[in-house]
Amino acid sequence: MSLDKEKIKHVAKLARISVDEAKVDTLTKDLNSIFKFIEQLNELNTDKVEPLTSILNQSLRSRKDEISDGKIREKILKNSPKKSEEFFIVPKVVE
Amino acid sequence: MSKEKFNYFVNGDKGEYEVIIGLEVHAQILSNSKLFSGSSTKFGADPNKQVSLIDSAFPGMLPVINEECVKQAVRTGLGLNAKINNYSVFDRKNYFYADLPQGYQISQYKNPIVGEGKVLLDMPYGSKEIGIERLHLEQDAGKSIHDMDPSNTYVDLNRSGIALMEIVSKPDLRSPEEVNAYIKKLRTIMRYLGTCDGNMQEGSLRADVNVSVRKVGSKKFGTRCEIKNVNSIKFMQMAIEYEANRQVELLEEGKEIDQETRLFDTKKNETRSMRSKEDAHDYRYFPDPDLLPLKLEQKLIDDLKKSLPELPDNKKERFIQEYGLNSYEANVLVSEKEISDYYEEVAKLSDKKLAATWMMGDLFAMLNDKGLNISRSPISAKNFAELVQSIKSGEISGRIAKQVFEIMVESGDNPKKIIESKGMKQQSDPKELEKIITEILSKNKDKVDQYKAGKEKLFGFFIGEIMKLSGGKANPRLTNEILKKLLKG
Numbered sequence: 372m373s374l375d376k377e378k379i380k381h382v383a384k385l386a387r388i389s390v391d392e393a394k395v396d397t398l399t400k401d402l403n404s405i406f407k408f409i410e411q412l413n414e415l416n417t418d419k420v421e422p423l424t425s426i427l428n429q430s431l432r433s434r435k436d437e438i439s440d441g442k443i444r445e446k447i448l449k450n451s452p453k454k455s456e457e458f459f460i461v462p463k464v465v466e
Numbered sequence: 467m468s469k470e471k472f473n474y475f476v477n478g479d480k481g482e483y484e485v486i487i488g489l490e491v492h493a494q495i496l497s498n499s500k501l502f503s504g505s506s507t508k509f510g511a512d513p514n515k516q517v518s519l520i521d522s523a524f525p526g527m528l529p530v531i532n533e534e535c536v537k538q539a540v541r542t543g544l545g546l547n548a549k550i551n552n553y554s555v556f557d558r559k560n561y562f563y564a565d566l567p568q569g570y571q572i573s574q575y576k577n578p579i580v581g582e583g584k585v586l587l588d589m590p591y592g593s594k595e596i597g598i599e600r601l602h603l604e605q606d607a608g609k610s611i612h613d614m615d616p617s618n619t620y621v622d623l624n625r626s627g628i629a630l631m632e633i634v635s636k637p638d639l640r641s642p643e644e645v646n647a648y649i650k651k652l653r654t655i656m657r658y659l660g661t662c663d664g665n666m667q668e669g670s671l672r673a674d675v676n677v678s679v680r681k682v683g684s685k686k687f688g689t690r691c692e693i694k695n696v697n698s699i700k701f702m703q704m705a706i707e708y709e710a711n712r713q714v715e716l717l718e719e720g721k722e723i724d725q726e727t728r729l730f731d732t733k734k735n736e737t738r739s740m741r742s743k744e745d746a747h748d749y750r751y752f753p754d755p756d757l758l759p760l761k762l763e764q765k766l767i768d769d770l771k772k773s774l775p776e777l778p779d780n781k782k783e784r785f786i787q788e789y790g791l792n793s794y795e796a797n798v799l800v801s802e803k804e805i806s807d808y809y810e811e812v813a814k815l816s817d818k819k820l821a822a823t824w825m826m827g828d829l830f831a832m833l834n835d836k837g838l839n840i841s842r843s844p845i846s847a848k849n850f851a852e853l854v855q856s857i858k859s860g861e862i863s864g865r866i867a868k869q870v871f872e873i874m875v876e877s878g879d880n881p882k883k884i885i886e887s888k889g890m891k892q893q894s895d896p897k898e899l900e901k902i903i904t905e906i907l908s909k910n911k912d913k914v915d916q917y918k919a920g921k922e923k924l925f926g927f928f929i930g931e932i933m934k935l936s937g938g939k940a941n942p943r944l945t946n947e948i949l950k951k952l953l954k955g
Contacts, residue, residue, distance in 0.1 A: 397562055425758050430760070447519070458514065460621070
């Protein structure tokens with residue numbers, strides 16, 4: 372897999388990362404060399420290996436269906452750059 | 467009747483097109499707390515009062531799954547005759563939106579908790595099977611409120627993190643009517659199971675609608691458009707009709723259809739492209755490193771299966787067998803669990819068939835009129851059964867029964883008491899009836915002569931007079947017999 376400049380810009384946009392136009396070339400080169408390094412793993416035949424999603428061989432921990440949280444509106448809203456008494460306020464997002 | 471005859475077609479100049487529909491239904495799971503946090507899920511709370519640090523995505527918070535939500539998803543899967551997967555994985559679906567504080571939605575992608583299943587629809591042209599592709603667990607997003615301020619959007623995260631089941635159908639639906647039947651059936655099944663309340667007004671049940679068209683006879687699917695978040699069946703049907711016609715128009719002009727996300731504008735009754743969702747399908751899914759794979763013991767699945775309530779399809783069959791109802795009656799009476807419970811209580815105490823007729827007629831009309839759910843009916847099942855029995859035994863006529871019914875609605879009284887105290891009992895004593903009839907005939911000698919001379923339609927006039935004199939209480943069958951006999955004599 373290799374990335375071109377357009378792909379880099381696209382991924383940056385999706386991730387809301389601003390990328391300096393002047394740096395796109397170096398970034399492309401760097402990322403491609405990292406990919407190349409990782410792609411060495413493809414030389415291994417993994418046909419019979421289950422994908423590993425976690426190194427812990429155990430199942431998901433779960434909790435009972437009980438209300439144990441919430442009612443902390445002040446705390447939740449505290450760090451919001453813009454807020455009312457009850458709501459977060461963000462720039463208009465409407466279709 | 468051919469099923470195809472009932473598909474939804476759009477006529478173009480260059481031929482006839484059929485519409486292909488698939489649905490992604492989002493159903494909020496009934497649980498006390500959220501999927502990954504201990505906040506309440508109760509609808510209608512003050513804004514941001516049911517939000518934890520997890521739901522608002524503060525750094526360093528770890529999600530812990532609610533075991534009841536997992537069980538609810540398994541129950542729903544079983545109710546959809548689907549394969550339950552012992553192994554499923556939670557993934558992050560990445561996108562930015564103001565009401566999604568995490569910047570990703572925890573969902574399931576490659577390994578959903580429930581696999582293929584099916585739902586049976588009862589259509590006027592017979593039953594039709596709709597395939598289920600999968601059901602997966604995911605988090606709901608918060609709510610954006612756009613009408614509080616002209617230049618800002620207000621965000622309420624109470625809904626953020628509530629467990630959703632996304633139920634994806636195969637592209638098996640062919641008309642707005644089938645979409646209507648499908649949503650209603652899903653809703654009924656989930657309400658029986660107690661896994662989702664199906665309340666579309668409160669947004670517990672919403673759907674994305676995938677629509678494409680193709681020339682009749684073509685086997686290849688056309689390019690589809692996805693209409694996001696339509697929250698009523700009526701709007702879904704309108705959106706499908708609009709979208710199908712729009713796509714046919716494009717094809718007729720030799721243009722291509724872009725695969726895109728659209729929204730349905732309920733004021734203008736049209737769908738339009740959501741520009742902001744241009745990159746919407748670039749979600750960069752990957753397994754959530756905060757959550758281990760979900761492994762289900764077979765025993766848990768088996769136990770849940772054993773504890774399922776009787777589901778609508780089975781109940782319908784039983785109603786037909788046990789109570790001698792026809793398919794239509796059975797369908798209506800199993801459509802809501804509360805209705806079927808009420809009916810069974812009534813049917814145990816009275817005539818099964820007559821009970822069904824009166825329930826579907828007068829009782830439903832009254833409930834509908836008052837906007838009441840059957841569980842809040844002013845007439846108890848026991849009283850209703852007594853009314854049915856009074857009609858069946860001939861104690862009161864159908865006409866009088868309607869009056870008794872009205873009084874029952876107003877007073878909540880027992881029908882026996884009403885009939886007794888108002889003297890509404892049907893007159894079924896032949897001697898008494900003969901007295902009344904003789905009186906009418908002697909008062910109307912001229913008409914009797916006309917009748918005997920061949921003017922037979924006067925029979926109705928006599929019946930009317932007898933009813934008037936008896937206060938509507940004369941037994942119609944007996945009155946007929948005696949009147950005929952006396953007129954001959």
